[in-house]
Amino acid sequence: MHELTIAQELLELIARVAREQGAVGVSSATVEIGELATVDPSALEFAFEAIRPGTPAGACRLLMRSVPLVVRCSRCAAEGRASRELLCCPSCGGRPVEPIAGRELRLVAIEIEE
Numbered sequence: 001m002h003e004l005t006i007a008q009e010l011l012e013l014i015a016r017v018a019r020e021q022g023a024v025g026v027s028s029a030t031v032e033i034g035e036l037a038t039v040d041p042s043a044l045e046f047a048f049e050a051i052r053p054g055t056p057a058g059a060c061r062l063l064m065r066s067v068p069l070v071v072r073c074s075r076c077a078a079e080g081r082a083s084r085e086l087l088c089c090p091s092c093g094g095r096p097v098e099p100i101a102g103r104e105l106r107l108v109a110i111e112i113e114e
């Protein structure tokens, strides 16, 4: 289960940041998940909650923000939203397009308890 690996990595990262800041605990962590990142938010939340007990993030809520897919067209250079199912230019319908946002999976903020 791929979400479990991601949850473990997130938890390690959160614990490290908490340690560096001298926090007693972490109340929430915000993660951005791009539309193209193949992550199921509910599976990620479930995995995170399953492994957080006993860590500095034991009471940490995972807040997830989805990042829409934005592409740039290689033919007309237009940029805009595209659907994951139909990866083509929003302006001319051309291909290929290059994703410029929507692939990310990153921790953007954590709220610590001091």
Ligand SMILES: [Zn+2]
Pocket (backbone or CB within 6 Å): 073, 074, 075, 076, 077, 078, 089, 090, 091, 092, 093, 094
């Ligand atoms: Zn185009």
